[in-house]
Amino acid sequence: MKLNPTTEKFVLHWGEMGSKWGVNRTVAQIHALLYLIGKPMNAEEIVETLGVARSNVSNSIKELQSLNLVQTTHILGDRRDYFTTNTDVWALARVIMEERYKRELAPTVAFLDELIHSPEFSHENKEVQGRIKDTHLFMESISTWLNEIIKLSTPTLAKLLKLGTAVQKFLK
Template sequence: MTEKTIESHKLPAAVEAFVLRWGDLGGQWGVNRSVAQIQALLLLSDRPLTAEEIAEKLGMARSNVSNSIKELLNWKLVTRVPVLGDRRDHYVAETDMWQMASKVAQGRKEREIDPMVAAIRAAMEGIDDPRISPLVRQRLHGMHDFINTVEGWYNQMIHVPPQQIMRLIRLGSKVVSLLKFVGRKDASAKEDA
């Protein structure tokens, strides 16, 4: 979809610009442009929209909208909501940025990281095979340790309340300075021992 296909008289200029830019970003994230544009429209909508309304506002084919909504529903970034007196399906987007980021992270983990973890763990089951060189064994152990550490961190972080994580993120470089300070103290303690 090009910028000219959105019927600008139906969307405020700022909303149109956001929808178009979010659609472009979707391509960079590996998401279909239509999917990203629909999510953007729903993010900025002040009421639930039907698929027909979405198609009209974005100048998209109804079938494209339906397929895109299915993908957004699978990612849990959009929900179907009932509207009193209307039998059609209406949709709203997840508007909490933290929840949106968490759902995307969970979806990517399930689709991209979990299969890699399974492959490394399966390889580790046969690590005692004498035909595996020490170098390959070392690399597999390194990957296994890394994956276990990252997966353990992820499993801990999903239980931390978003407000606490945001406080940690806002600390930014202060955390890095603290880690450097702790690292120097640990090094000094080892030298003294």
């Protein structure tokens, strides 16, 4: 499949951003392609469109599936696997937030909790104890906030984001 110039630019940019977000460039490009095309694609179509190795596509699809960003589907009369992603950017953002929470925030909160409750913690100097407790409280607060944000309806979340720093008025 030959991509239109705008689609190609988006896919290339998303790939570059992916590496800054901690995912492989091809992983991000495949996700961007599936998102923009909005229809199921099989691995061969993805290989042909992006010009990457079949093994790279297979590994990238597995990673996207582990992140809950890509699903496998089938087309009647075709034995191949086809891949899709949600085309609702808000739903994708929620999935990404949930996955990042599970992989990054939750383990850190658990580690800090375990550290604070370990026998050796009481032997640490008070400044270090205070910083670790502050970090734990901060990470718990971020986790709670993120889990609440994920539950908001899309219109409510959109309004909240549009408020930006104006939200300060409501907090005074």
